[in-house]
Amino acid sequence: MPLTQVSMWTEHGWKRVFAEDIYKIYGGKISSKSCMFVCDICGQNVSLAKGDIRKPYFKHSRGEHDKECSERTSNYTKNNSFQLNELPIRINIKSNSCFNLEIGFISLPDNIEINDDNNITITSVENNKNENYFNYSFDRLNDSGITYLSVGEIPYEAYKIQTNLDHKDIEKFYPSLIEGIKKDGTLFDKVTRKKLVKNSDVQVDKSYYLLTQNKIFEDSIKIEEICCVNFLYKFWRVYEVVANEFNELVAKFFLRYNCRLTEKPVKMHILWPIHVELPYKILHKDINIKMFFQGDAKIKSSKNNNIVSILNIENSNIVSFDNFEKQQIIFTERYNVIDYLYFFRNDLDYTIKEPDVKVRDYNNNFLNCGKQNTLPIKKSLYVIAPFDGEIIIRNKGKIINKYSLKSNEEIIVNEINYNFRIEILQGLDCVWWTEYIEEKIIDNEYEFKILKKLQMAKSDIIPIPHTLGALSNKLDMYPNIQKWLYKKIRTGYIEYKALLILKSIV
Numbered sequence: 076m077p078l079t080q081v082s083m084w085t086e087h088g089w090k091r092v093f094a095e096d097i098y099k100i101y102g103g104k105i106s107s108k109s110c111m112f113v114c115d116i117c118g119q120n121v122s123l124a125k126g127d128i129r130k131p132y133f134k135h136s137r138g139e140h141d142k143e144c145s146e147r148t149s150n151y152t153k154n155n156s157f158q159l160n161e162l163p164i165r166i167n168i169k170s171n172s173c174f175n176l177e178i179g180f181i182s183l184p185d186n187i188e189i190n191d192d193n194n195i196t197i198t199s200v201e202n203n204k205n206e207n208y209f210n211y212s213f214d215r216l217n218d219s220g221i222t223y224l225s226v227g228e229i230p231y232e233a234y235k236i237q238t239n240l241d242h243k244d245i246e247k248f249y250p251s252l253i254e255g256i257k258k259d260g261t262l263f264d265k266v267t268r269k270k271l272v273k274n275s276d277v278q279v280d281k282s283y284y285l286l287t288q289n290k291i292f293e294d295s296i297k298i299e300e301i302c303c304v305n306f307l308y309k310f311w312r313v314y315e316v317v318a319n320e321f322n323e324l325v326a327k328f329f330l331r332y333n334c335r336l337t338e339k340p341v342k343m344h345i346l347w348p349i350h351v352e353l354p355y356k357i358l359h360k361d362i363n364i365k366m367f368f369q370g371d372a373k374i375k376s377s378k379n380n381n382i383v384s385i386l387n388i389e390n391s392n393i394v395s396f397d398n399f400e401k402q403q404i405i406f407t408e409r410y411n412v413i414d415y416l417y418f419f420r421n422d423l424d425y426t427i428k429e430p431d432v433k434v435r436d437y438n439n440n441f442l443n444c445g446k447q448n449t450l451p452i453k454k455s456l457y458v459i460a461p462f463d464g465e466i467i468i469r470n471k472g473k474i475i476n477k478y479s480l481k482s483n484e485e486i487i488v489n490e491i492n493y494n495f496r497i498e499i500l501q502g503l504d505c506v507w508w509t510e511y512i513e514e515k516i517i518d519n520e521y522e523f524k525i526l527k528k529l530q531m532a533k534s535d536i537i538p539i540p541h542t543l544g545a546l547s548n549k550l551d552m553y554p555n556i557q558k559w560l561y562k563k564i565r566t567g568y569i570e571y572k573a574l575l576i577l578k579s580i581v
Contacts, residue, residue, distance in 0.1 A: 078114055078121055078132070078133040078134060078135070080114065080115040080116050080410060081093075081094075081112050081113065081114060081115060081121060081133045082112070082113055082115050083097075083111055083112050083113070084323045084326055084327075087338075088321075088326070088335075088336065088337050088338060089113075089326065089335055089336075089337070089371075091115070092112065094123060094130070094131040094132045094133050095130060095131050097112075097123055097131070098123065098125060098131035101123070103125070104122070104123055104124055104125055105122060105123040106122050107119075107120040107121055107122040107135075107136040108120070109122075110327070111123075112133060113330060114133075114135065114144060115274075115409075115410060116144055116410045117144035117333075118330045118331070118333050119135065119136075119144065120136070121133045121134060121135055121136070122134055122135075122136060157247075157375070157377035157404045157406050157412065157415065158412070159246070159247060159248070159250045159412065159415070160250050160252070160253060160254070160411075160412070161250070161253055161254065161272050161412065162178050162179055162180065162236070162249070162250065162253050163178070163179035163221070163223075163269050163270065163355075164176060164177070164178055164179070164253075164255070164256075164269065164270040165177045165178075165179060165223055165263075165267075165268045165269050165270070166263050166268050166270070166284060166286060166313070167268065167481065168268075168284070168301065168302050168313060170302070171301060171302050171303070172302065172303065172304055173228070173302070173304060174228065174302055174304065174313060175225055175226075175227060175228045176225070176226050176227065176228070176230060176256070177223035177224060177225050177226065178197060178223065178224055178226055178234060178236075178253075179221045179222065179223045179224075179269075179354075180195065180216055180221065180222050180223075180224060180249065181220075181221050181248055181354070181355050181356060181417070182216055182217060182218045182220065182221070182222075182356070183216075183248055184402060184419060186401075187240065187242045187244065187245070188242075189213045189240070191212075191214075192239070193212070193213045193238065193239055193240055194210055194211060194212050194213060194238065194239060195210070195211045195212075195213065195224070195236065195237070195238050195249070196208060196209070196210050196211075196235075196236075196237045196238070197209040197210075197211075197224065197226055197234055197235070197236060198234065198235040198237070199226060199227070199229070199231035199233075199234055199255070200231060200232065200233040200234065200235055200252075200255070201231050201232055201233075202232075205235070206231060207226075207227060207229075207231075209224065209225070209226055209227070211224050217461070220353040220354045220356065221353075221354040221355060221356075223482065228304070228306065229306045229307070230255065230256035230261075230286065230306075230311060231255045231256065232254075232255050232256065232257065232258075233252055233253065233254055233255045234252070234253050234255050235251065235252055236249045236250060236251055236252070236253065237251070247377075247404070254273075256270075256286055257287075257332075258287070258288045258289075259287060259288075259289060259331070259332075260285050260286065260287035260289065260291075260331065260332050261285070261286050261287070261332065262275075262277070262283050262284070262285055262286075262316075262329070262332045262334055263283060263284040263285075263286065264281075264283060264284075265281075265282035265283055265284055265315065266282075268284070268463075271283070271332075271334055272411070272412070272413060273333040273411050274333060274334070274335060274409045274410060274411055274413055275333075275334050275335070275413060276334070276335055276336075276337045276340035276341055276370065276413075277318070277329050277334045277335065277336055277337070277340075278318070278336070278337065278338070278340060279318045279319065279320065279321050279325075279336075279338075280317065280318070280319070281317070281318070282315055282316070282317050283315070283316050283317070284301075284313055284314070284315060284316075285298075285313070285314040285315075285316050285332070286311065286312070286313050287311070287312055287314070288309060288310060288311055288312070289312075290312070291312075291314055293316075293328060295320075295322075295324035295325050295328055296316055296317065296318050296319065296325055296328055297316065297317040297318075297319055298314050298315070298316045298317075299314060299315050300312055300313070300314050301313055301314065301315050318336065321336065321338065335371075337370075337371065339369055339370055339371070339390045339391075340369070340370055341369065341370030341371070341372045341407050341409075341413055341414060342367070342368070342369045342370060343366055343367070343368055343374070343405070343407060343414060343416065344366060344367040345357060345364070345365075345366055346365045346366060346367055346393065347361075347363070347364065347365040348360070348361035348363070348364070349361075349423070350423075351421075351423065355415065355416060355417060356416070356417050356419065357416055357417065357418045357419065358419050358421040358423060359398075359418065359419075359420065359421065359423070360420060360421060360422055360423050361398075362397050362398055362399060363395060363396075363397055363398075364395065364396055364397070364398055364405075364418065365385070365393060365394070365395050366393070366394050366395075366396075366405070367391070367392070367393055368391070368392045368393075368394050368407075369390060369391040369392070370390065370407070371390065371409065372407045372408060372409040372413055373407065373408050373409070374392075374394060374405065374406075374407050374408075375405070375406055375407075375408055376396060376403055376404070376405055376406075377403050377404035377405075377406070378400055378403045380396050380397060380398070380403065381396065381397075382394050382395070382396040382405075383395050383396065398418055398420060400420070401419070401420050402417065402418065402419050402420070403417075403418050404416065404417055404418070405418060430460060430461050430462055430464075430501040430506050431461055432458065432459070432460045432461075432499050432501070432506050432507045433458070433459050433460075434456055434457070434458050434499070434507060434509075435456070435457045436451045436452050436455070436456065436457070437451070437452040437453045437455055437457075438452055442456070442509065444507045444508050444509055445508075445509060445510075446509070446510045446511075446512055447509055447510070447511050447512070448511075448512060448513070448514040449511075449514075450491060450492065450493065450511055451491060454489065454490055454491045454492065455487055455488065455489050455490075455491065456487070456488045456491065456497065457485055457486075457487055457488075458478075458480065458485065458486045458487075458488060458499060459483065459484070459485045459486070460480050460482065460483075460499065460501060460506075461482055461483065461501075462480075462482050462501050462502070463479075463480060463481055463482050464480040464499065464500045464501040464502065465477060465478065465479060465480055465499075465500045466478035466480060466486065466488060466497065466498070466499050466500070467497070467498045467500065468488070468495060468496075468497055469495065469496040469497075469498070470492075470494055470495055470496075471494050472496075480499070480500075480501075491511065492511065493511050493512065493513040494511065494512070494513075495510070495511050496508065496509070496510040496511075497509050497510075522552075522553045522555055522556060523555070525553070525556060525576065525580055526553075526555055526556050526559060528576055529556065529559060529573045529576055529577070530559070532570045532572040532573040532576060533570065533572070534570050534571045534572040534573075535570070535571050536568045536569070536570055536571070537568065537569065537570075537571050537574070538567060538568060539563065539564055539566075539567050539568060539569055540574070543560070543564060543569070543574075543577075546560075546577060546578070547560050547561065547564065553580075556577075556580075560577065
C-alpha cells in the first residue's frame, strides 16, 4: 500500500513530502538504503517507487525488521476522536545500579463513584504473557492531581490496567493496555523523568534518559551511561543523552526511538479564563476557552468542538473553543496523541491542599517552619515530600547549595549552620522554610567601654562615608553606640579614629 505520511530532513527540520513532487526533482526511483525518506508513523526508512502505469509512490522495504507499521498493514485510519492509549510512565533512578518505574494515575471526576473496596490492578506483560501484578486501593490516589504508583524494577513491554469500577467512562481515564518499555530503547525527559510517547518532540541542549538493553556508541550526540542493572541475566542500561547540534545525524538518532528533533516543540498553554491547573487537569467555570498552541501537530477536542484559530504566527497559534460540556479533553495529535488536558467545568470553589512536607531532626522530632535560635541536632534535617521538588540553602541571602527532592524519598540536609535559610519548594511554591539566627548576648560593660572610646576619639574630621548607613544596621546589639552613630550621621561628619573603632567592632 502506498504511504501517505512521509518526511525528509531539511536544514529547518523534518518536512512532509509527496512522492510525485520528489520524483519530479530526482527523476527516478530512490532506495530506502539512501535513508532520505522516513515514515512519519513508524520512523523507518522508506523508498520512492514508480511503476509503468502507477504514479510515483512511497513504500516500506520488505527487509525491515519491524513490520508493524499501521500504514503498512493498511490499518491506519484517521480518527478524530480521542483514544487514550498512554498513561505517564516515570523512571526513578536511585543509584548507578538501581532504578524503578512508576505509572501515573489522574484523579477521577466526581461523577465516578468510588467505594472503599475499589482498587486498581496493574499487570506487567511480556511476549503476550502476564507476569507481575500490582494492586492499589483508590485511597492511594491524590484527589488534586496525579499519583505515581510503582510497577517494580523490571521494565516490561506493556502494562494492563484494570479496575473493579462499574462506569462506562473509565477507559477515558485509564486505558486497558498501555505501551511499556522497548528493549531497543525508550526515551525519558530528564527533568520530569516521564517517558516520551511515540512522535514526541526533542530539542537541542536538553537532557534525556535512554533506557535500553543495548550498548550505545554514538558520535553525533553527547551520551553517558549513568546506571546499569542486571535483571534475570539481562542488562538494562540508562544513558543520559544530549543533542549538541541541530543536524540530520542527531535527528536520525532520536528517530530510532520514535522521537522528532525540532526547534519548535508542541506546547499548550491556557490564556483564558481564570482556572486551576493541575497535572493533566484544568478546572474552570467559563464556557469560552483561549489557548496558546505551538508545534507541528493538530489540536483537537474529544467532543469534536470547532477549534478556531484567532491569531497565527509561523508555527504558533492562539485558538479559541467553547466548552459547553461538563467535561471534555483537548489533545494534540500527530498520527497519535502526543499530549492532552482534561477540562472540567467547575464552580472553582476548589482549594488546593498544601503539600504535606515533613521535616524532622536526628531524634525524630518534627519541626515547624520559622526562625530558629539553635541548630538542629548533628546539624542535620531529614525531609520527605509528596511530590518532586527542590531544597534551597542560602547563607546570608546567597544560594550555596541545592538538593533535588523526589516524591516520598527522604533527603538528608547536612552541615547546617547559623545564618542559613532553608527553603523547600514543591513546584514553584515555597511550602516550608526555616532560618537559623544565633542569639547574641548583649555585653553592656563592653558596649560602654567602646562608647567611651568613641566619645574621646580626637582626630581629623571627615565627611560621613555612604557605607556608614549600612554599618549602623549591624549595631543592633549595641543600642547606645547605634544612637551615638545616628547623631554623627545627621551632622554629616565623623572623627577618623572613631570610624576605625566602629569598623573594628562590626
